[in-house]
Amino acid sequence: FAKQNGRNQYAFYFDELKRDSKRLLLLEAELRKAIQQKEFSIHYQPKISIEKQEIIGVEALVRWTSDKLGTVSPGEFIPYAEETGLIIPLSEVILEKVCMDIIEWRMKGISDIPVSINIAALHFQQDDFIERINTIVMQYNCSPQQLELELTERTVMKDSESIVKKLIKLKHMGFKISIDDFGTGYSSLSYLNRFPLNYLKIDSSFVKQITALKDKQAIVDCIILMAHRLHIKVVAEGVETKDQVKLLKEMDCDIIQGYYFSKPIPSTELLDFVELWEIHKQERNIL
């Protein structure tokens, strides 16, 4: 009986495995095709300055709906693209799309909105990373001053001389630099004062628990204090409630990003959001 049961179990896993590897094969083929045909769109999530009560920028987040797979989340296809190296051509398509949106906003007379883009480790590590992103930015007549690069701790973990050099060069060109998902990597803090950083983005896993857990609150409080001592501004990610905003304000956090203000939205909706935000400026109190 046990044997029988074991075999069924095995058959079940085998089916799962077959299904997963089928999906993976399809994912790879579809992703290659999508990159060639540039069939991605970009959504933008506003970032709000607590002190100024203004939209101080947006984060660009890639979206993909495939004919065969339907909507695939970046949480699934980005790690896969990193494993296969497809992240490099994919990131260039994303940057092109962002530049095109920036140009469109400019043509519509909207004053330049700073845009942050996520940079994958493998992409950043390419020897010609700087040249290649600069070529795209220049091709579209965009300004590096308007762009911010979000790097994770994992990407800059090594704290090597070559990473420092690369970041300093980017900074001189006008790009702003932030560390994304701060607090989730197992990295040392030694890079914080060696790198030319503009922002630390506190990972949403901390933000989620600050109102319930005193020790999470203590950690966030310390991160903000430390960042400010180093003249780095702090963005809280994944902020969903008014209580979280209140607490973050008390802790002197600079910038809020999360569903509380807006989900990531398409470019056209973003322009409506910006317009409405201006209209309601006088009566607004974000808390």
Ligand code: C2E
């Ligand atoms: P991330 O850069 O840390 O982006 C934040 C993620 O949190 C986004 O998920 C965003 O939609 C989500 N989010 C924002 N506010 C809230 C909130 O209040 N509550 C909750 N529950 N979630 C919130 P998304 O768009 O699914 O992206 C996931 C990750 O995929 C990103 O994490 C980033 O690491 C990667 N990614 C997304 N777009 C790109 C891209 O264009 N290039 C690269 N290299 N990676 C990207």
Ligand code: MG
């Ligand atoms: Mg990010």
Ligand code: MG
């Ligand atoms: Mg993040």
Ligand code: MG
């Ligand atoms: Mg994240």
